[in-house]
Every structure is written in C-alpha cells, then in structure tokens.
Amino acid sequence: MSDPRSVFFISDRTGITAETLGQSLLTQFALDCSPVSMPFTDSPEAVDAAIERIEAAGRRNQSRPIVFSTIIDAGLRNRLRRVNAVVLDFFDTFIGPLESELGMESSHTIGRSHGIADPGAYKLRIDAMNYALSADDGAAVRHYEQADVILVGVSRCGKTPTCIYMALQYGIYAANYPLTDDDLLSGRLPEVLRPYRQRVYALTIRPERLAQIRAERRANTRYASLRQCQYETVRAEGLFHQEKLPFSNTTTMSIEEIAAMIIQSRQLPRRLY
Amino acid sequence: MSDPRSVFFISDRTGITAETLGQSLLTQFALDCSPVSMPFTDSPEAVDAAIERIEAAGRRNQSRPIVFSTIIDAGLRNRLRRVNAVVLDFFDTFIGPLESELGMESSHTIGRSHGIADPGAYKLRIDAMNYALSADDGAAVRHYEQADVILVGVSRCGKTPTCIYMALQYGIYAANYPLTDDDLLSGRLPEVLRPYRQRVYALTIRPERLAQIRAERRANTRYASLRQCQYETVRAEGLFHQEKLPFSNTTTMSIEEIAAMIIQSRQLPRRLY
Structure with missing residues (x-):
C-alpha cells in the first residue's frame, strides 16, 4: 500500500x-x-x-x-x-x-447538471419512480400496459431495487411480478403476463445467497430455508428456459449492472436528464 | 444552434x-x-x-x-x-x-466501478433502500431509531423520492413522516419525532405546484385544491419556523439537489461505493 x-x-x-x-x-x-x-x-x-x-x-x-x-x-x-x-x-x-x-462557447453556467435542466425529462424520472413503487410486487397488474419492462422472478431476487434504479437513473417504467407457488408448479408464464411477453425480463439468483437474504427478513422459516430456495430457483429457471425468456443471475451483480444488462437486452430507452 | x-x-x-x-x-x-x-x-x-x-x-x-x-x-x-x-x-x-x-500503477481492471467493488458498502445501499421503502409515509414509526434522517412535510412534497435517492446513492437510512391534519393544527413537532429532533429535516413546496402534483393523482378533490394546498403549506412552514427545523423549498429543485442540501445541513455520511 x-x-x-x-x-x-x-x-x-x-x-x-x-x-x-x-x-x-x-x-x-x-x-x-x-x-x-x-x-x-x-x-x-x-x-x-x-x-x-x-x-x-x-x-x-x-x-x-x-x-x-x-x-x-x-x-x-x-x-x-x-x-x-x-x-x-x-x-x-x-x-x-x-x-x-x-465552434461555440460553453455557457459556463452552473446548476444545469443534476438540476432540473429539462423539466420534462425530470418529471419523467419522478413519474417512473412513482410507477415502480405503485407497480411493485404485482400489486398493480392493471398497470402492465404502461410498463417498458416487467421483471419476473422469485421473492427477494433483486426485482424491486432494480426497478427503482432504472426509474431514477433512466426514467424507465419498470414493473415487477413475483412468481407464485402456482406459477412455479405450472412452469409456464403467468396468464396475466402473456400479452406483454416481449417486455418480460427474468431474474434468478443462487439459492445459497437467496436463503441468506431471506433469513435477514424472516429467519428460521420455511421461506428462508435453503431447501425452499433451491426448489424455487430450480423451478423458476426451468420456466425461464421453457418460455425462452432472457434472464440474468443477480448473485454477484450490482443493480447498476443488472439494469445495464436488461436495458441492452430489451433495447430500452436510456432517458438521460 | x-x-x-x-x-x-x-x-x-x-x-x-x-x-x-x-x-x-x-x-x-x-x-x-x-x-x-x-x-x-x-x-x-x-x-x-x-x-x-x-x-x-x-x-x-x-x-x-x-x-x-x-x-x-x-x-x-x-x-x-x-x-x-x-x-x-x-x-x-x-x-x-x-x-x-x-507512484503506483493502475490496475487496468474493468468492472470495479458500478460493480460490487465493496460488498459491505453495496449491501448497505440495498439495505438502506429497503429501509426507505419500509419506512415510507410514516408506516413504520418504530424504525425511526435506525434513521440517519427523517424527512417531514405535507403529502406529495417530495419526501419519498428524496429518501430513495439518498439510500441508493449514498446508503443513507432515510425515513419520512407526512404531517397529519392534527400536526398542522397543533403547529408542533409530532410527539413521535421529538426524541429524534436532531435528525429531522423539513420539506416544503409552493402551493400552486403542490396542487398540480396532487391533481395528477386525484383530480378535482379537496386534497388537490389550491386552497387546501395553501392552507397546508402555510401551516407546515409555520411549524418549521416555530420548531426551528432546517427546511428546503423543493419547488424548483431536483432530488439530487434536495439530497445534497439535506446531507450538508444534517452532516450525513456520503457512503460512496
């Protein structure tokens, strides 16, 4: 050093x-x-x-x-x-x-970067964040029509932070859908998502890491057990393969990296402000 | 051009x-x-x-x-x-x-910036975001003990986006407390916040802008009326003066600027990753 x-x-x-x-x-x-x-x-x-x-x-x-x-x-x-x-x-x-x-002079004015340089673009970011919050965890299925992208995966695999990051950084409307037990059993894309298949991006995670994350919220539950996490991730990945959904394993990725992958894969707009 | x-x-x-x-x-x-x-x-x-x-x-x-x-x-x-x-x-x-x-060579390695360069710092950001989400809109009063800062203001004045931004960007634990009708009537800092007075930062906004924002959610309601917005902001600012709380008017500020003001005023940690 x-x-x-x-x-x-x-x-x-x-x-x-x-x-x-x-x-x-x-x-x-x-x-x-x-x-x-x-x-x-x-x-x-x-x-x-x-x-x-x-x-x-x-x-x-x-x-x-x-x-x-x-x-x-x-x-x-x-x-x-x-x-x-x-x-x-x-x-x-x-x-x-x-x-x-x-061939032009810079304005030398301060405050345009990270300020509200473009009110329209700024409003879009805030609206996108409110959208991410209201469309969190499948709470607002009726809002999928507005989504630029819908993240699908098991509980606590990184959907929510990624949605919010994409909204804040790029004004992307990102919804999320947590896979239910029924979805995992059927192994098929849930009915409600089928019309939006082109906007779906899936996330998975190593079961050991998932168990760790879940245990921080609800220690010593079936939900946080390694066995349950193994079951869910195996079934979820089977579903992603079956339905040919693009997906990332988030275990060692930051939300910035996950977001950049999704944006590239789904050709989403990067609405810079 | x-x-x-x-x-x-x-x-x-x-x-x-x-x-x-x-x-x-x-x-x-x-x-x-x-x-x-x-x-x-x-x-x-x-x-x-x-x-x-x-x-x-x-x-x-x-x-x-x-x-x-x-x-x-x-x-x-x-x-x-x-x-x-x-x-x-x-x-x-x-x-x-x-x-x-x-007097040292750079590593020329890619992927450390915006990746998980420091797992501890990264986890803190994600935990802080989960905290902001769970402590949103006064839902989790019992969590104030953990807060680095508690934003106070009337509904829709910018508390939630600012909390989430501070969490994501700096790993700051930010809670928020929306002022109730009773708080506005009493003109005093709510009982539940008094032990944490040193961590409180207040936000206000011009009533015309507030009415606009609220109308997007609930048009033609008393909640979104200019008169109600005027009443609430005047009472809220009275409370801030009375209690000598530091506050910002968010009307023309971006969340980046609001966050930077709060961080400086309350001397919060900027936990860079």
Missing part, C-alpha cells in the same frame, strides 16, 4: 459528477482512502475554506492531497488552483477541446 | 460513468442531441462494430461525432482511437497523472 492520501471531491453544485468521476478513477488504484465531498463550494469564501481544509489534510498526512474538481465558475476555478494539492479539473480538461470542436 | 452532432457514450462496463461525465459536459453547450450509450463494448469485435456505427452517424450528419469513452482495457482503447470522431477519453486523460502522482 502507498502512503495515506487525502482525497477531495469539490463542486459548486451537488458534487455528484465529481464523486462519480473520482470514484471511477480511484477504483483503479489500491488506495485506502475515505474521500471527502465538498458540494456547494460556490463563493470565494467557500473556496478559501476548502483550500484551508485540503492543505491541513496534506500537512497531517505529509503527502499532497488529490482533488477532483467540477467547479464550473471560472473565477472560483482559478482561485482553487492556488491550493497545494494535485487538482484534477474535469471542466478545465474537457471544456476547451469541446469548445473548439463545436 | 450548431450543426447536428451525434454523441456517443462508450464503455466496457455499464457506461454509467461515461454518461454522467458526458451529460455534465454537454449541459454546458446549447447542443441539440440525443446521445447513444454503448455499454459492454468489451471485445475487439464490439469496438469495431461501435466504430462502424459512430462513423455512419458522422457521414449522415456530415460532422464529426463526439465520443465520450471510459473504456479501461488498454488494447480496446487503442483500437477505438482509429475512429473518425472526436474521442474524449476519460481514463487516458486522468490515469496517467494519477499514476505518476501516486
């Missing part, structure tokens, strides 16, 4: 872009650090306070701190440059090349 | 970093474009297919496409470089400076 390093994400808005960007880069290094986020650093005084804090951390660790910046205001960006630290400046680096390629 | 331009986000994993990064930059330009995401571009064949698609778009628009890349594999990155387009390569740009500053 290397020396301890302090890492900062600094922004004059929410800081989300700086965090996403910085985390992606940091995962490439075996660096043990707890980055500090400094959002809303949007005045000369705030920048000066940030500089002080960054340099204090550098003195403590006796190493130069690393700063990921997405400050958009040019004056504040210049001010930050005086800090005794390594500054990786996202806007400085890419805005210039984009301006010359596009 | 400029010429039509095609924009692509390309990645050998989920593409989320490329999208976040690219969108942030694009919001700085008055550019009318619908970016195309190309996730899982993780083989020479996939890169070649992407190049073909990008160049075809360039010929159609008679302008150079713009490509935001977060491809981590060095061989694939080199291969992409042959494309007739402007490539803004996130890893190429920042990994070099980081390697020399840290």
Whole structure:
C-alpha cells in the first residue's frame, strides 16, 4: 500500500459528477482512502475554506492531497488552483477541446447538471419512480400496459431495487411480478403476463445467497430455508428456459449492472436528464 | 444552434460513468442531441462494430461525432482511437497523472466501478433502500431509531423520492413522516419525532405546484385544491419556523439537489461505493 492520501471531491453544485468521476478513477488504484465531498463550494469564501481544509489534510498526512474538481465558475476555478494539492479539473480538461470542436462557447453556467435542466425529462424520472413503487410486487397488474419492462422472478431476487434504479437513473417504467407457488408448479408464464411477453425480463439468483437474504427478513422459516430456495430457483429457471425468456443471475451483480444488462437486452430507452 | 452532432457514450462496463461525465459536459453547450450509450463494448469485435456505427452517424450528419469513452482495457482503447470522431477519453486523460502522482500503477481492471467493488458498502445501499421503502409515509414509526434522517412535510412534497435517492446513492437510512391534519393544527413537532429532533429535516413546496402534483393523482378533490394546498403549506412552514427545523423549498429543485442540501445541513455520511 502507498502512503495515506487525502482525497477531495469539490463542486459548486451537488458534487455528484465529481464523486462519480473520482470514484471511477480511484477504483483503479489500491488506495485506502475515505474521500471527502465538498458540494456547494460556490463563493470565494467557500473556496478559501476548502483550500484551508485540503492543505491541513496534506500537512497531517505529509503527502499532497488529490482533488477532483467540477467547479464550473471560472473565477472560483482559478482561485482553487492556488491550493497545494494535485487538482484534477474535469471542466478545465474537457471544456476547451469541446469548445473548439463545436465552434461555440460553453455557457459556463452552473446548476444545469443534476438540476432540473429539462423539466420534462425530470418529471419523467419522478413519474417512473412513482410507477415502480405503485407497480411493485404485482400489486398493480392493471398497470402492465404502461410498463417498458416487467421483471419476473422469485421473492427477494433483486426485482424491486432494480426497478427503482432504472426509474431514477433512466426514467424507465419498470414493473415487477413475483412468481407464485402456482406459477412455479405450472412452469409456464403467468396468464396475466402473456400479452406483454416481449417486455418480460427474468431474474434468478443462487439459492445459497437467496436463503441468506431471506433469513435477514424472516429467519428460521420455511421461506428462508435453503431447501425452499433451491426448489424455487430450480423451478423458476426451468420456466425461464421453457418460455425462452432472457434472464440474468443477480448473485454477484450490482443493480447498476443488472439494469445495464436488461436495458441492452430489451433495447430500452436510456432517458438521460 | 450548431450543426447536428451525434454523441456517443462508450464503455466496457455499464457506461454509467461515461454518461454522467458526458451529460455534465454537454449541459454546458446549447447542443441539440440525443446521445447513444454503448455499454459492454468489451471485445475487439464490439469496438469495431461501435466504430462502424459512430462513423455512419458522422457521414449522415456530415460532422464529426463526439465520443465520450471510459473504456479501461488498454488494447480496446487503442483500437477505438482509429475512429473518425472526436474521442474524449476519460481514463487516458486522468490515469496517467494519477499514476505518476501516486507512484503506483493502475490496475487496468474493468468492472470495479458500478460493480460490487465493496460488498459491505453495496449491501448497505440495498439495505438502506429497503429501509426507505419500509419506512415510507410514516408506516413504520418504530424504525425511526435506525434513521440517519427523517424527512417531514405535507403529502406529495417530495419526501419519498428524496429518501430513495439518498439510500441508493449514498446508503443513507432515510425515513419520512407526512404531517397529519392534527400536526398542522397543533403547529408542533409530532410527539413521535421529538426524541429524534436532531435528525429531522423539513420539506416544503409552493402551493400552486403542490396542487398540480396532487391533481395528477386525484383530480378535482379537496386534497388537490389550491386552497387546501395553501392552507397546508402555510401551516407546515409555520411549524418549521416555530420548531426551528432546517427546511428546503423543493419547488424548483431536483432530488439530487434536495439530497445534497439535506446531507450538508444534517452532516450525513456520503457512503460512496
């Protein structure tokens, strides 16, 4: 391992872009650090306070701190440059090349990213999330008509978090249908889903992991027993094969990865905001 | 407006970093474009297919496409470089400076960002989301003990989406409490919240906007009437002032901005994954 390093994400808005960007880069290094986020650093005084804090951390660790910046205001960006630290400046680096390629000046306005830049797109994300919540766990079969995609699988295999993530990130209308005992016995796609077969995507999971997850909710029940989880996953996967449904095994996947697989498989819109 | 331009986000994993990064930059330009995401571009064949698609778009628009890349594999990155387009390569740009500053080589491994890089942190996010869902709309008062923060406000002012966002993005345990008629009449913080006063954050909203949102759910009801919305928001804000609760007006804020405000105000942990 290397020396301890302090890492900062600094922004004059929410800081989300700086965090996403910085985390992606940091995962490439075996660096043990707890980055500090400094959002809303949007005045000369705030920048000066940030500089002080960054340099204090550098003195403590006796190493130069690393700063990921997405400050958009040019004056504040210049001010930050005086800090005794390594500054990786996202806007400085890419805005210039984009301006010359596009033959236009950037607006240098803050607050459009992660704000309500496009009210229509923003409303869609919120509506999609409300849809995911109301169409959760088969509660609202009548809403399937509106669904971009319907996730099918046994209880606690990852349907709900994935639906909500797709709604929030991409404005996708995602419903979910938990397979019932009758469905597992029949081995066929439930009647209610047949009209929407092209929108169905199935999820499965390793029974050992499923038993673990279920036990956190209801320990020592038949529902959480390995045997029951084995039975359900085997029957569910049989159904998916029988019906030729596309499916993923979520055991070692994050919801971001599951969502990306589903979106690609079902050619769903990625409604970026 | 400029010429039509095609924009692509390309990645050998989920593409989320490329999208976040690219969108942030694009919001700085008055550019009318619908970016195309190309996730899982993780083989020479996939890169070649992407190049073909990008160049075809360039010929159609008679302008150079713009490509935001977060491809981590060095061989694939080199291969992409042959494309007739402007490539803004996130890893190429920042990994070099980081390697020399840290005195260590990057792992060049893909799949750690937006995957389950840290199983503990990932589980926390999912648990936090399940918590937000189960503690929604005051349904689970007994769970307030676990909350990092408790959002208080009138029905449909933005509590639920904000709670879920904070859970998903930062692993924050966020509960929510909708103010009842009795609470609004008394003008005091509800008894059940008093032990947790330091964790309460309040939301309000302009009555005109609230009436609009409520009308989408239940048009032509007293609940959705402007008069009722005015009454509730005035009483709620009176309560917030009386109890000296920190609060935000969500009318023109995105959930990302609301979340960032709350996190800063209540000094909540940003548990990045």
